Amino acid sequence: MLLLDTEQPINHSVRKVAVVSDNPKIQKEVSELLRARGVEYVDIINAPFYSEEVSLDSCETVGVIIDIHDDDNVSRISERVNSIVPQNIWCCLVGDSDSISLAQRLAERDILYFNTNYQLNNLMDRIIYNTVSIPKTRRTVRLNVLSCKGGIGASFICAQLAHNIGLHKRVPTLMAQSRLGTQDLDLMFDKKLQGDVLELLPNLDLYMGDFEDLPPADLERYNFIVNDYPIYHTHKSQYPELIDKANTFILVVERTVNSLRIAKRFLDDCDRARSKLNKPLRTFVVISDINVEHSRSMSVSDVQDLLGCDVDAVIPHIAKTTAKSVLAIKLSRLEKKAFRILSMKAIGVISRQEKSKISFSNIFKKLLLGK
Numbered sequence: 001m002l003l004l005d006t007e008q009p010i011n012h013s014v015r016k017v018a019v020v021s022d023n024p025k026i027q028k029e030v031s032e033l034l035r036a037r038g039v040e041y042v043d044i045i046n047a048p049f050y051s052e053e054v055s056l057d058s059c060e061t062v063g064v065i066i067d068i069h070d071d072d073n074v075s076r077i078s079e080r081v082n083s084i085v086p087q088n089i090w091c092c093l094v095g096d097s098d099s100i101s102l103a104q105r106l107a108e109r110d111i112l113y114f115n116t117n118y119q120l121n122n123l124m125d126r127i128i129y130n131t132v133s134i135p136k137t138r139r140t141v142r143l144n145v146l147s148c149k150g151g152i153g154a155s156f157i158c159a160q161l162a163h164n165i166g167l168h169k170r171v172p173t174l175m176a177q178s179r180l181g182t183q184d185l186d187l188m189f190d191k192k193l194q195g196d197v198l199e200l201l202p203n204l205d206l207y208m209g210d211f212e213d214l215p216p217a218d219l220e221r222y223n224f225i226v227n228d229y230p231i232y233h234t235h236k237s238q239y240p241e242l243i244d245k246a247n248t249f250i251l252v253v254e255r256t257v258n259s260l261r262i263a264k265r266f267l268d269d270c271d272r273a274r275s276k277l278n279k280p281l282r283t284f285v286v287i288s289d290i291n292v293e294h295s296r297s298m299s300v301s302d303v304q305d306l307l308g309c310d311v312d313a314v315i316p317h318i319a320k321t322t323a324k325s326v327l328a329i330k331l332s333r334l335e336k337k338a339f340r341i342l343s344m345k346a347i348g349v350i351s352r353q354e355k356s357k358i359s360f361s362n363i364f365k366k367l368l369l370g371k
Contacts, residue, residue: 016041016060017127021067022048026094026116030065033120037128050080052349057170058086063127067116068095072102075280078109079348082141086171087221092123109139140222142246143346146266147181147230149259153290154252155181155228157315159188159326161250162226164343166203171223173204176211178229183208185228190324212245224347232262239269243281250284250346253307254291255298260306267307284312284346292317313342 017039019030031042043061047053049068056064064085071077077093085091093106093113103113114123145161147154155177162175174197177185185208186193189200197218198206207214211225219225227246234242243249251266253259263285270281285307289295300311315338323329331339344350 016043016062018043018045018056018061018064019067020045020047020049020054020064022046022051023067023069026067029116029120030094033124034127037124039128050349052344054084055168055170056085056089058088058172061086061089063090063092065123066091066093068093070096072097072099074102074105074109076348077106078111078139079141081111082139082223083169083347083349084171085223087140087223088172090127092127094120094123140219140225141248141347142225142227143248143250144227144229144242144246145250145252147228147232148251148253148262148266149232149256150182150230151290152252152254152259152288153315153318154230154288155184155188156318156326157250157252157286157288158226158228160339161343161346162224163201163204163327164340165224165226165347166201168340168344169223169347169349170203172221173224173226174207174211174219174222175204176207176209176225176227178227179210180234181228181230188326231266232259236265236269239266240273243270243273243279247280248282248284248346250286252286252288253303254288255294255303260303264307267309282346283309284342285309286342287311287314289315289317312345313338 017034019027019034019042021027021030021044027044027046031044034042045054049066049071066081066085068077081091081093091111093111094116095113096116098115098117106113112123112126114120143161145154145158158177159175162173165171166173175185177183185206189206191198191200191206193206193208195209196207197214200206205222211219211227229242231239231242249266249270251263253263267283270283273279274281285303287300287303295317300314304311316335318329318331318335321329341350
């Protein structure tokens with residue numbers, strides 16, 4: 001069975017193969033091999049693998065070949081693949097490394113790898129003749145947005161993150177709201193939720209309830225599940241189970257001792273899991289200044305000292321609004337940029353070590369000063 005059916009006319013809008021590389025030699029060689037085998041519509045994306053310019057549309061693209069050069073960091077590679085490649089298109093990697101171990105470790109994550117020097121013909125055979133099934137489903141990435149106190153806007157932050165991921169990366173994204181939460185997802189989006197998944201936007205679906213109750217086949221079609229989950233009334237004994245089910249956690253805190261105490265307990269459990277289980281956990285801390293009085297109670301540096309880690313973002317107080325939907329709330333250009341940067345860092349598109357042209361501290365300083 002052909003993965004790309006050469007017996008039928010290839011429709012440009014749905015049969016395009018993208019090649020992501022900033023190396024002209026790889027661009028030329030891969031595109032020529034594809035065309036020689038009947039794949040006429042090849043889209044060259046002239047950008048590095050980790051560039052923000054890389055964006056794939058599942059409506060136009062059937063598969064993608066990505067040049068990773070000599071990168072051998074499997075966790076970083078798979079994280080990046082999940083952030084830019086929609087679940088319903090196939091993905092193959094090419095690179096300079098001839099390490100069998102690298103190929104095996106990537107294969108364990110349902111990602112195929114081929115060496116650019118001597119395996120490109122093997123790659124073409126896999127694509128054209130599908131001699132061994134090319135995985136279309138990669139591991140769904142779960143991001144848990146953890147509220148460390150009730151009423152501090154964690155659900156709003158969760159909604160903005162899910163919306164930004166679906167909007168900017170154009171990959172299937174699900175926002176779920178745990179049964180432990182306020183169960184107000186229908187009110188937030190002004191939509192009726194009848195217990196099933198609701199398709200809200202082209203790349204954003206909603207589900208009110210524990211997403212693990214959904215059939216595995218339904219979950220596998222999402223690149224990202226952004227889960228709104230409160231931990232302020234979750235017993236500490238349940239933390240290990242929560243940590244076991246995801247590897248990215250965004251803790252929403254306010255500048256109060258009780259909120260920070262809960263965050264500190266969870267962060268400590270994450271540290272223990274990292275050291276004992278060697279699990280690659282990623283934790284982010286977001287200060288929500290929804291309560292104006294509490295926003296003046298301690299500085300960001302005080303919060304960082306108490307938690308023993310950096311603060312990734314500060315969400316300023318947003319005035320009451322009559323907007324019917326959380327996505328209809330008018331955000332300033334700087335606020336929109338802040339949420340975009342945070343969401344891209346959460347899914348690994350932007351490195352946390354990479355200094356942005358406008359830092360979060362500068363963004364929110366401008367917001368608070370009205371500049």
